[in-house]
Amino acid sequence: MPLKMLQIIAPTAAENNIKKLVSETSVISFYKGALLEDDHALYTLLTRAEDRQQLIDKLHDILQTSSKARINILPVDATLPTVESRISGDTREELYQKVGHGAQLNFTYLLLTFLSTIVCLIGLLQDNVAVVVGAMVIAPFLGPNLAFAFATSLGDKDLMKKSFICGTIGMSLAIIISAGVGALNGSVPTSVELISRTEVGISGVALAAASGVAGVLSLTTGLSMTLVGVMVAVALLPPAATFGYMLGASYMKEASGAFLLLSVNIVCVNLAGLLVFLGQGIQPRLWFERKMAKPFVLAGILVWSVALIVLVSFIGFYNLVDL
Incomplete structure (x- = not known):
């Protein structure tokens, strides 16, 4: 599946690093969701297959200091407006x-x-x-x-x-x-x-x-x-x-x-x-x-x-x- 959503639970202190990482890759969309307990927040990224593995690897490095951090990979059947992706693959x-x-x-x-x-x-x-x-x-x-x-x-x-x-x-x-x-x-x-x-x-x-x-x-x-x-x-x-x-x-x-x-x-x-x-x-x-x-x-x-x-x-x- 070429498009997937990354749902990230990360410390709010890591927000700037996440934004910097997003700016360096071709993430389709990025937004900050609800604030969670213990100074954590929910972030959502819509990603292409060609960028996803590199993005997840770098997120691992950013989030390794938090025991409550988590990355969920969710399937996306379709999105509007339509987004093209060159390849299809899993991480x-x-x-x-x-x-x-x-x-x-x-x-x-x-x-x-x-x-x-x-x-x-x-x-x-x-x-x-x-x-x-x-x-x-x-x-x-x-x-x-x-x-x-x-x-x-x-x-x-x-x-x-x-x-x-x-x-x-x-x-x-x-x-x-x-x-x-x-x-x-x-x-x-x-x-x-x-x-x-x-x-x-x-x-x-x-x-x-x-x-x-x-x-x-x-x-x-x-x-x-x-x-x-x-x-x-x-x-x-x-x-x-x-x-x-x-x-x-x-x-x-x-x-x-x-x-x-x-x-x-x-x-x-x-x-x-x-x-x-x-x-x-x-x-x-x-x-x-x-x-x-x-x-x-x-x-x-x-x-x-x-x-x-x-x-x-x-x-x-x-x-x-x-x-």
Whole structure:
């Protein structure tokens, strides 16, 4: 969303600094509201997306001496007269809220994982594309992967750990459920949707990379993430379900192909997501935080890149053996 309102609770002593900051940026409108207790006041700023992050960072510096200071970011659907804005996007603080919700390991996440896996298995076994797509609509795997890439770009160890645990448990649950179904069924039906997930090629790498890029762009620009979530689920859920099913049914060659596809897709989604976050300029606010985050960023790029190279080599070897 290009326009948003900043509602600021600040000490009245900081009013001149706030006015100076407003004069230095292209704030659309600024006014002082009600006086509050303890010599604080309410200030309201109508801002564009291109200025908002810089403005909030400088407001942090101005307000850090007050424990009662607060910055609220409010959406603005429209304003008259109409104001043009070159870009649309969210601030670092807003992204924290979004990715934090996506990496919560709770009953809803586990239930959606269970339901999407069951629906996906039905679609794969019945060779029904529509059912497979329906499963990917409800699959919750976009959140943990984007949260991990976002946390890596900021060097946030707590969020990295939280999103890693959430993603790992969700993926493990999908594989365990699928393995149980495979063990009970014991055979592999002649399903194109199922068999195609045991074959891995460069096209799968491109799909996963595109999913990661699209996911971050939708997150940082404030656009709807529903369709992008489906894209990421395309890359992750069907290979995970296929791997588990083949493993449970003791078809090890097919299981290895599905596992290879799943692994390369996870790597591509996370590597592409991290690179796009960096390209979008997502970084910590303070210089020492940026310095501390740098090793995490470099390590993330290195680990994901090496993993991708190794997996692509395995793909070449795997396909060569099939020939």
